[in-house]
Amino acid sequence: MQDLLAALSLVAVLEGLMLFAAPDAWRRTVIQLLAAPPVVLRRLGALVMGAGLVALWWVRH
Template sequence: MPAELIAALCLVLVIEGLILFAAPGAWKRMALRLQEIDERTLRIVGAGMIVCGLVALRLVH
């Protein structure tokens, strides 16, 4: 289990690194736009992402 978790975290780093490498300007614009969104909305979106990720993980395993 710990090896799988570490592998998953490494893949997250690879994907985020690819986005920064491929489109740094778009990433910076997105970061500026995120500051304009209220915290409640960001939390709701974050919670939705967590649920989607957990459901997808459950379907895969």
């Protein structure tokens, strides 16, 4: 449970960092994502999840 909370906290830090460091770029990215069809968002989500799983496996082993 502690690892899960640490991971979620890190996600919050990274999300906040993007909003703090580059709010205009973040806004443009969100607008582009809103315009994208669902299939593109699903593929992007799958790609990000896969990269996260590979990174997690690499860090843990």
